[in-house]
Amino acid sequence: MSIERIFTKPPSAQGQQEHEQVLVIAGAGIEGDRYYARHDEPGQNITLVEAEEIEAFLLAHERPYDLSITHRNLVTRGVRLNDLVGREFQVGDVRLRGVELCEPCAGLGGMLASPALSVAAAVKHFVHRAGLRADVLSSGTIARGAKVG
Template sequence: MPQIVQLLASPVRRFQGRPADGPDPAPPGELVQEVRIRAGLGIVGDRYFAKPAHRDASITVIASESLPEGADLTHVRRNILTSGIDVDALVGSVLVLDTGDGPVRLKVQRPANPCAWMDAMIAPGAWRALRGRGGIRCTPLDDGVLRIGPVKVAIEAPPDPPSD
């Protein structure tokens, strides 16, 4: 059964500057048991919540199957770590996740391409190894709550664009 393995809602951006200089310190409590999502805005309390430059990609999702053993969301700075869902194949569709509080639809906009920080945070060669498997950037279409644990999954066609 598909699972949500980890959730990250961090108020700070940790990967700034050169990877060789290391990340900024992690704030306490950035790995959480549940996240509150607002349509068009992102995850409440996250660094990209309601930021105009990130509204079309305010939530990131990555599959645990893409990560080497021992790596987690603190290493890749994605918001949702899943198991049993091939998220990288979903660009252009709508990923629907329901952990028991109702469905949350995420419009999958584009891949979340890895960067050179992956070599510093996971291991040398991780940047290259994660190409094409770095997760997805999504726009939330619904308000809702997601929790760690089993998740019902559906894939929908994207909504039609508004007509003029």
Template sequence: MSNGTVAALFICPAAGEPMQPVTKVQALTGAGLQGDRYAIGKGSFNKGRQGQRQVTLINSHFFVGTDFGYIESRRNVVTAGVELMWLIGREFRVGDALLRGVKYCDPCTRPNKLSGNSENFRDLFHDAGGLIAEVLEGGLIRKNDPVIPPDKGY
């Protein structure tokens, strides 16, 4: 499998708040992205349980032909050129950070509710909701950084 790249980065300070585009962010070991709701246990899907969902990723090619912008997906990292589902259960690098793919991220109705977009995110992104990952080693992640999958197992 070839390397991909980070197409966009977003953080959100609390559940329901607007996503904020960033050009770089520090990944924190065992927590998530600095300044993001999931790193401090304030995400909608954490329900106060820090560490349940640390980083969310989605592939840019799923946005083609939709009216959804990357920011409306409410995912932290938008990638290009790497198949995220192949990373479930595997360690991979994003910039200077080491992540492990935990599970598929089901698309939900939250992006519609918060963005006001009339297209149905859940339907459009069925089987394309992205990946939930945990941070094994912290490090800086920048826009355009490589996403490096493992060498073995493909």
């Protein structure tokens, strides 16, 4: 039960950036991420997704291995994120609160669609499996390999 990969997308960047570790600020999220200090939606501080769900999608649709495809910040392994909705939990030394499932939208569907896979089918695949939105309750550093619990 750990963090396998860490991604951010700076406000001015086109693509995502991968990190070995990131600074996380209570009530604001990951420093430098496009959603840092924004409060437009609940749980906007940080997003998590299960590596196993991404891998299932990639295998089912014969896609190259890429754990960044959902554009979530933290990719976990061995953690059932749906069970963390409404609960406080730790990622390394940082405390988070699971706010709600990060359900797929047409934007994600559009990024994942292909000639063989419609936007609707991509969205349907990730319903209840696209991750978790969370609030950051304490500041600290989250590093690759950090334990989740």
